[in-house]
Amino acid sequence: MMGGRRLEGRIALISGALRGIGRAIAECLAAEGATVILTDLDADGDAEPQAALAAIPDAVYIRLDATDEAGWQAARAQVERLFGHIDILVNNVGADLTGKVQDLTLDDWRRLMALNVDSVFLGTKTFQPLLAKGGASTPYGSSIINISSIMGLVGMSEVSAYSASKGAVRLFTKSNALEFADAGVPIRVNSVHPGFVETPLLHKGMERWAARDGNVTAQQLVDAMAQTTPIKRLAQPVEIGRVVAFLASDDSSYMTGSEVVVDGGWTAR
């Protein structure tokens, strides 16, 4: 059961897989034996796709704008051609947005919702048939893991749009889990709620926050996050990746509609 290759023979698709948490998830799933399909939206000339493909054996990269339905459909066609089905879908892609409510523009809001919420809907909707196919041939079905956040559980000032998007992911997950279970579709659906994770996205977000604030540096904000986390450090991306690997595996066979909080104790108090 705990042999270390718990995902041998499984096919996994991860959105937002080139950087940070997504990249770590891809590596953790691959380390457990899965064949991974990485999707992300690299700019022309980015070295990241090649670096990721070099680091992960047998990985496939598909360039995908996760807010674009036609893009998802093209990705599905390509995956169907290559593998015929998938066993694991990790809806990881997302962005952050901070700022006072009165300063947020409707365009900013919609862009965030598109990337954090539409992407989960589209990924799930588009790949559901291939997941159902994969799930029919494994003992406990296939697995969708949606990356929400502790900000999908609790609020924080100047994080309202992000919180709203992650709260949406939390409940979309539960309704989806029930829908598939009720219909006998062999797909489990669970959400993961990371606390503060040391990623490029976090650092960039804090740089923007610091620029807006003017009285604080990005590093001070990052340090404050670590200090206000009960275990007094940020998570490393691999610590999220390993939790996703558990939820992707048959070890979590009786889990669906659950939320796994990985936050170093942040929401425990």
Added chain:
Amino acid sequence: MSTPFALSGTVSLVTGATGGIGRAAVKALADAGSKVIASDIAADASVAGATEYRRLDVTDEAAWEKLIAGIAANHGRLDILVNNAGISVTNSIAGTSLAEWRKCQAVNVEGVFLGTRAAAELLRRSGTDRKGGSSIVNLSSVGGIRGAAYMAAYCTSKGAVRLFTKSAAAEYAALSWPIRVNSVHPGGIDTEMMDTIYARYVETGLFPDEETARAIVSAGHALGRMGEPDEIAAGIVFLSAPGASFMTGSELVIDGGMTAR
């Protein structure tokens, strides 16, 4: 990433180890490479996978001290404590005696408090040289999240375990002690405890017969089936392994979708 889910070199203690989930937890921890001390109220018992069996009444403060001292002397360390011992009460509030109520709180809540307090120092020492630190896993229940008719005493106790877990996690983090504390919340699992609950549902008149009780409880899970003890044990192993190194104060709900709606 070598073995983020392996437990080689660790020592574990499981309470309530002769019950359905307890036995599965001992076996799964042992399969992952841990040396497991099984304990329960019986004078003696054989538990597959366990290195040894020790009698323990989890409500007995002195017995806890003695058992932990013995583990320290014999094994030199303790990395994983699974506070699994628990009993159910299925009764109307009106029909629940104070003695019945107190016994439920004593086993399910005091047992977790006493075990955590007794083992913390040894867990702290052992956690310093292990990736992810030491791990306490407390067995709560979906009954610690949602109420249920005729389960008031049980749900009260499991709600207490849920919040004790979070407070213990916060405390050890505040002290910078390398002990993670998380709770597991099983749905209805095929065990003797569930059989007892079905029988009591019938005795209290909530359901006409045990088959009906079982069918209705089973249907309460979105997956449409009861869980297996192994499916809880896998969650316990996961929380105890280095792979869960950023998880503390969390609740792992393994309920086949029961509480998703």
